[in-house]
Amino acid sequence: GSWGIRQIIGDAAGNVYVAGGFHDAGGYYYLQYWNGKGWKGLAPPDTSGLYLLDVHTMAVDSKGALYVPGRKSGTAGSYAGLLKWDGNRWTMLETTPNTLGLDNTVPGAGIGSIVIDKNDKVYIGGLFKDQQQHLFTHAMWDGQSWGWFQNLGSAGMFHVDGNGSFIALRENDGQVAVMRYQPATSTWTAIGNSGNLVGTLLEVGRGDRP
Numbered sequence: 161g162s163w164g165i166r167q168i169i170g171d172a173a174g175n176v177y178v179a180g181g182f183h184d185a186g187g188y189y190y191l192q193y194w195n196g197k198g199w200k201g202l203a204p205p206d207t208s209g210l211y212l213l214d215v216h217t218m219a220v221d222s223k224g225a226l227y228v229p230g231r232k233s234g235t236a237g238s239y240a241g242l243l244k245w246d247g248n249r250w251t252m253l254e255t256t257p258n259t260l261g262l263d264n265t266v267p268g269a270g271i272g273s274i275v276i277d278k279n280d281k282v283y284i285g286g287l288f289k290d291q292q293q294h295l296f297t298h299a300m301w302d303g304q305s306w307g308w309f310q311n312l313g314s315a316g317m318f319h320v321d322g323n324g325s326f327i328a329l330r331e332n333d334g335q336v337a338v339m340r341y342q343p344a345t346s347t348w349t350a351i352g353n354s355g356n357l358v359g360t361l362l363e364v365g366r367g368d369r370p
Contacts, residue, residue, distance in 0.1 A: 166216050171224040177202070179215035179228070190215045191228065204250040209234045210243060219274040219282070227282060229271040232257075242271060242284060242301070253282070255305045261289025277324040281343060285318055298328065300343075309341070327351070 165180040176194040182201060183189070189201035190212045204210035211231045218228045223246075230243035230250075236257035244251050254260075262270065273285040282301040288308065289295055296308040298318060309328070312318075318328040326341040330348060338351045 167218055169218060169220060171220045171226075172222070173224050175224065177218060177220070177226060179218055181214075191218075202245070204230070204243070204245075208250055210250050210252060212243070213240065213270075217272065217274050219276045221276045221280040221282070222278070223280070227253075227274055227276070240270065242274070242282070253301050253306070256291070259306050260286075260299060261293075262286070273318070275318065275320045277320040277326070277343075278322065279324050279343075281324070283318065283320060283326055300326070302343075 165178060167179045168176065170176045174196055178192045178194075179190060180192075181188070181190065182192050189203055191202040192199050193202050203212055209232055211233070213229045213231055215228050218226060220226050225247070226245045228243050228245075229240065230252065231238060231240050232252050232254075234257075239258035240262035241258070241260050242253045244253055271284050271286040275283045277283070280303065284299050284301075285297060286299075287295065287297060288299050290308055294308075296312075298309040298312050300307050300309070309326075309330075312328050312330050318326065320326055321340075324343060326343070327338065328341070329336055330339040331337075332339060332348075332350050339348045340351055341348050
């Protein structure tokens, strides 16, 4: 049986992943996948200390690895983060325990969106804390460690284009503008004169509310 399908994605090998709520003879799962022959529930093994949360977002990279929000329990406690399944084993993307600061002390903390660029850099939107307890709405995994983006707008409003550029709302000269981040040079550039456009959109969106 199933209920509440959240998302459907596929990889280059023809595997199809479905996020939602499912139960079969093997138990209850937040993920099911089609491997070309049949459907199967997908979850970290009970002995791994890794657990799936209610999966609302997921993504696959160029090698077919799957990324989903999850949780880890162990000697460092229990905390949330981003899990990776490479087709054989599950891991959490981290350099230190609770790298992303996704714990229950931050109201509304969680990963709301995942996007992967052509170079397999992983971008996520949510609410995160670094080791100095600074709050951020976006983070990037470069294959080795997490980095955070400062002065960005809505955590769910971003895009990665075909050239691998990260596009998001960001403060620029006192205005909120649509800006492009180039990972190769670690620089931000405004896309046209978007500050006036975004300001107009924000004003319209505010409506008659005080």
